[in-house]
Amino acid sequence: MNKTQYRQVSIVIPLIFVALIMALNMRQSHAAIKNMSNTPTSTPILTAFEQQIAEKMSLDIRYFCADIAGKSSVPTSKHCRKAVTKLPDELAQLITSSNVGGIVLFAENVQEITQVVNLTHDIQQAAIKSIQGKPLIISMDQEGGRVARFTKMTGFAGNMAIGASYAQHGTDFATQVNTVIATELQALGINNNYAPVVDVNTNVANPVINTRSFGESAGQVAKLGVSAVNAIQAQGVMATLKHFPGHGDTHVDSHLGLPRVDHDRATIDRVDLAPFSWAIKHSKPAMIMTAHIQYPVLDNSIFVSKQGEKLIRPATMSRKILTDLLRKEMAFDGIIATDALDMAGVTHFFTDVEAVVETFIAGADLAVMPFKVRTPEDINNFYTFIKNVAKALTMRIAQGDYQLVEFEESIARLKHYKQQYIAINNSSITQQVVAAKAIIANEKHIQTEQALADAAVTLLKNKQVLPLNIQQVKKIHFIVANKQELAALTYATQRALVKVLPTHTVNNIIMSDFIATYATSPEQQRSTLLNHADIVIATVDIKTASLVDLGGMDDLTPSYGSAAQKQLKLSYATLLKQQLTFAGQLNIPTIVIAKGSPFLINEYRQLAGAVLLNFDDRIYKNEHNQAISPGFNASMAVVFDVSKALGKLPVSVKE
Incomplete structure (x- = not known):
């Protein structure tokens, strides 16, 4: 093949992928329209590809301010502080019509046992009415210690307390604590815990990890992390190792800025990556969460921010780190989820659409909190956002930056783990509430909490x-x-x-x-x-x-x-x-x-x-x-x- 022919082929093949995507959308659009026949006429119809884009997103529903007599109750979504404790009709319709892949709950959403059971039930009922007809991922940060969203659950003293108990008790408390946490989450209808943290805390000035870490020994963190993963997943809840490739040696909070780790590769392998590697080899973690953090030794490529700055690409947007390192070299076959995409480590440098497209191309399966939905106007804008992501991703496929087969494999991964861990509870709501009340913070669980405090x-x-x-x-x-x-x-x-x-x-x-x-x-x-x-x-x-x-x-x-x-x-x-x-x-x-x-x-x-x-x-x-x-x-x-x-x-x- 001569150079002219090669150039022609290199242009034609990506265009074929774009044509295939468009054809797929056209073939399935009638089914989508039929499925949404009960949706309001103002609800945009998403193509099959756009629905798959939404399936790779997890939204928080922390606050929502509905229209009052056709007028928004708040000036903008930034001003909305009405906690969602009961699923509004507007959000239920969004879950059904968009085919969104997950929901993240916060402290504002989880106030009482009966209320939480009803909320998760309603979320899943909306999800099974979507085109995929399956329940979705409901996630929450319930690490224990300083990060525990539902205060009515058994609280525990946190990972560093478990680390302090290690000399006397080994991995016993990592297992006991996470078994209790997962059992209680499962009873509430929450099927994904954003835990355990397996960052090795080697920086005394670390504001975001600190006591959330099991400690400074990579070997000890690895063993405790595996025990935590196994305990959580034994109760039918997906565990999430975080924050890859390691947030332990930072002094910047990634909620507020973009941290950087300047370890050499030997240190990265021996310390930062060690707990993740050990967990992948000795357990089967359903999910690993990325960190909005720069690791120049792993990827020193440069991106241009939305302000025009030239910066090192963060791990969440790094194909070298998520695909080449985590997926291929470390052989992780679970879900790669991003840390929250509304954090300053992302929003200061990328637009909403850029952030999602970049992390998908990097290799993430699930974009967590990529778009705030706080008002009915935000719902309409979310559909536009999905379409813009689909359009931008299609263009990047055409340019050869990403392959359609990778996208399809990502969707298949999500479906596999949903099928493995998520099922609709066929018991009545009353039965579910009674069961949850018998489990949440029961006497045995409280005794375990006190036992950890005594040991630590x-x-x-x-x-x-x-x-x-x-x-x-x-x-x-x-x-x-x-x-x-x-x-x-x-x-x-x-x-x-x-x-x-x-x-x-x-x-x-x-x-x-x-x-x-x-x-x-x-x-x-x-x-x-x-x-x-x-x-x-x-x-x-x-x-x-x-x-x-x-x-x-x-x-x-x-x-x-x-x-x-x-x-x-x-x-x-x-x-x-x-x-x-x-x-x-x-x-x-x-x-x-x-x-x-x-x-x-x-x-x-x-x-x-x-x-x-x-x-x-x-x-x-x-x-x-x-x-x-x-x-x-x-x-x-x-x-x-x-x-x-x-x-x-x-x-x-x-x-």
Whole structure:
């Protein structure tokens, strides 16, 4: 074949692919129209190819503001903050007519057990009316710890707590915790958990991963990750390893910017990729989620952003990383899902259509949260968006950047995993609700939550303070940030004391408190501590703020990270350090019970006589309306020598 003939063929073959797509659309358009005969006349008709495009998208339905008397109730979709707890007719119709592949639920969507069961049921009923006639993927972030969307579920202390339990318990708690989480999700009708996080946390300044990681040892993270995947999927829920190729060594939150990892290839293989490689070899994860993160050693190709900047291509849009590395070299045959495409690591650099097209070409099967639907106008715009993505992707196929067969394989993968994990529950709604209520946060699950807290509590410092000589303790003074913490800490203290002292002795112990919220002056703080306390016990929350804790980009309001918020946290830190200093001057023993990141504890470690770390703890109300903190329970048991602190810090912390 001469050069002229080669050029002719290279032009003709892509055009044939475009013609095939158009022909496929034409052949199936009548079926699509027939299927949507009950849709409003204003609903655009999508071609078969466009419906397949939608099948490769997962939307969040966090908020929706319907029309009121034909007029939108909000100026724009950005102003809509009406939580979707019951599926509106407009969104049900969208699910049916668009053939969208998945729905992502947030805290606003999941408020009560009965409500969640009804919501997921209605979503699936809308899905089976679509042209594919099958239920869709319903996803949620329920990692445990700092990322847990449904607070009525069993909470758990998070991955770093599981990492802290590893020395004594191996992978036991990774299995137990994720079995409980998946069992509860399945009972609610949620079939995909965006967990576990298998990022190896090697950066002390990491704001978005931090205690969500099992630790800094790639081998330990890998083993715990596989156990988590197997436990989740054994309960019929798809697990999601994240964030590929590794978000552990970053100091930028990808919700707010574009992080970059400059590891060499040997380090990437040994650390960042190791948990993913191990999981692919030793389990069969249904899904892996990409990271909006630059890895120049893996792909140093340049793209031009929508502002005209030349930047290194992020992993989510990298064919070298998703197809060549993950799909081919690492032999992953599950679903590749993107992290949320509304994050600043994407939206600052790509238009909505570009982001989806680029990630599909890179090798992603599922574009997560590519378009916000908040109003009826957004629904109409979403159909246009689908058509624009289909048009742009068709052009890229014609140019040879992507092959139609890859698209078809991606659709087949999605269908395979949906068929494997997703089925319609044929029980009545009433039966489903009864079953869910018997499962969600039941006594056995709560015991598992407390068992993890007990196993994970870690003693970071003990200057001859612990265990206390309780016979000499007549007055305990608490320093807390708010009333809820005081209630939970008081409950935990009494729970521990009655195990080692007679009831009448416990009743005679005086418990005073200083609640920072009600402080009026430093003099008041000093006079409170001067009141001859035998022991001072303080609590502090030392988490690094990230939008992932709240939900995502919809939480990026003027108040997020505001000066007022920072000042509130700074004020308590200042007050706490002052009181610890005062106690030290009076030679009163002090114990700090910390919740959150071990990387931020040093300033309190220097001032306190003893420091106990609970990682990501929670406070909830029990059936008696008492404030319960599993972490405080575990800590106070150590303080009063009911049990030992056996947790081992899974990360290195410099003093």
